[in-house]
Amino acid sequence: MTAHGADVQDGDGQVEADPRAESKQSVEVPAARDRARAIPEAAVARLAVYLRALSSLAEQDVTTVSSDELAVAAGVNSAKLRKDLSYIGSYGTRGVGYEVSVLIGQIERTLGLTRKHSVAVVGIGNLGHALANYGGFPSRGFPVAALFDLDPDLIGVPVGGIPVSHIDDIVEVCREREITIGVIATPAQGAQEVCDRLVAGGVACILNFAPVVLQVPEHVEVRKVDLAVEMQILSFHVARRQQEATAQSEVDGADLGPPGTGDQVPGDVDSANRMVERL
Amino acid sequence: MTAHGADVQDGDGQVEADPRAESKQSVEVPAARDRARAIPEAAVARLAVYLRALSSLAEQDVTTVSSDELAVAAGVNSAKLRKDLSYIGSYGTRGVGYEVSVLIGQIERTLGLTRKHSVAVVGIGNLGHALANYGGFPSRGFPVAALFDLDPDLIGVPVGGIPVSHIDDIVEVCREREITIGVIATPAQGAQEVCDRLVAGGVACILNFAPVVLQVPEHVEVRKVDLAVEMQILSFHVARRQQEATAQSEVDGADLGPPGTGDQVPGDVDSANRMVERL
C-alpha cells in the first residue's frame, strides 16, 4: 500500500521497527534466523558506537573494560550497554568486565564487518567529492570502488584515485565491481532514478543524502541522512527551550493564539528543503 | 554519572528518550510547557519530512491533501501521520483533508522555523567546504554566518561568501553573530575542544559530524551524523540477509562457531572509525 517496502528508511530516527520478521504465513526457520534478527535496530546502531569506543581503547592498549567504563565512553548507560551486548552473546567475565579484543571481534562479526563492502558514490558534487576523497571511505572494510556523475566534464576524471563514470553506466559498473552499498549524493530530482539504477545493478543497501523518500523494492535497505531534517529538529529544541523559559515566568495559563517565540523571518522552507541539491 | 547530560545524542537513532521532563521535585508549569514537550521525538523528526512533502505539493499548486496522500509522499502510513499531526493541533477538515498552506504554517511554527537560526561551521575540510558552499545552508532559515578552521592558509579566505575565522575566535565570533547552531565537521581529535568553545560562545545546538561522543552541559542539544555508523548498520543488514538466505537452505539447526558469511577482509575498523578526519 504505502511505499512498497521502503523498510527502515525513516526521516530521522531510523530506528523504525521493521515489518519483515512477522511472517504471518508460517513459523519457519526460527533458530538460525533469530541470531541476527533478534537484535533490535536501535541496538545495532549502538553496537557500531561501542565498536568505535572499543577500538579507541585498544589503541591505548587497554585490554579490559567494565560495562560502566565502556558505557561512559559510548555515552549510554551501563544497563543499556549490557543489554545490547547480551544480544550478541555472553562474552564478559562476571566480577571483571569484557576483554576488549574479544568484544571487538564479536561486534565486527555481528555487524558483518568481516566481509568487504564495496561502495559506489553517485553525485560528485561537493559532498560526493568529500565522500570520495578520503582515500577509501572508512579506509578498510568499505572501499569506494565506483563514482558516478552526469557532468561530461567530470567523466573520466579521477577523484580520490577513482575515475568518475557516467550515471548511464551505473548498472553494468555496479555489477562488474560487485558494489554492495550505494551512496546517493545527488540533487533531489535525480535521486529516485539513480536509486532505481543502483538497485538494477544489484546494490542491496543505499545510503541516501538526497532529500527525498526513495521508493525501493523490499529487499533493498535504505538509510537516510538528511541535513535539513537535522537542522529542523535542532530548531524545534531551541524553540521548545525558549518556550519553557517564557512559560517559566508566566507560571501557567497560556493557550493558543500568537504563540510568540520571537518570530523574525518568514522562512523559505522550500529552498531549505531543496538543499543538498549541490551539497 | 554517565556523560553529564549529553541529551538526545544517540549513535544512530537519535530518537532517544530525553531525561529532562521528569522533574521529580514538583509538578510545575504543566500546561504551557506541554505544548511542545508533549510531541514525541520521533514525531518531530517526521514533521520535518512532512514539511518537505508539503512544500513540494505547494510548489505544484496543490492546495489540499488527505492524510493518505501525504502519507504516501512522506513514506509513512496514514495513521502515523494523523497521529503526528494531532500533536500540533487540529487543522484538518473531516471528509476533506488538510489545507497545504495551513499545515505548512503550523509545522513551521512548531519546529520554530519562524525564527532565524544562524549557523557556524567548524572545520573547513571537504565536508565543511561542502556545507558552507551552497550559499546559505538550507537557504533561508539557516544562514551560515561563520566559518572556522585552524589552517593558517584558510583564515580570511572566503568560502561560500564568508571568510574563515580561526577556531581560537569561536567564542567571540559566535557571540557577536548570535550563532544558534554549531556544525562540527572537524576530525575527531579536535571535536570536543571545538564543542566546548561553541558552548562557551552561547551555541545551544550542535550538529556533530565527527565520530566522537561529545560531552556537553545539559542545556545543549547535540545531534550526531555518523557516516561510519550508517555504513556499519547497512553492513549488518547485508549480513543478516545472507544469513537468512543460507539459513533458508539449511532449514534449521545451526548455532555458533564460524558463522560463515563469506569472510574476506580482516577489517581495519580503527581506520574506519577515524573517518571524517578530513571528510
Next chain:
DNA sequence: CGTTGTGAAACAATTCACAGCG
C-alpha cells in the same frame, strides 16, 4: 459520504534491580 482525530491495544525499547557467578 469520506476523512479526521483519538482512545485503546499492541508492540518495541529502556530502565530497574537482583540473582548468579568468576
Next chain:
DNA sequence: CGCTGTGAATTGTTTCACAACG
C-alpha cells in the same frame, strides 16, 4: 566482592479501529 546477564517493570511508539463531524 564486583560485575555481568537478564527477567520484570516501565516508558515510549506504532497501529488499530471507529466515533465524530464537515
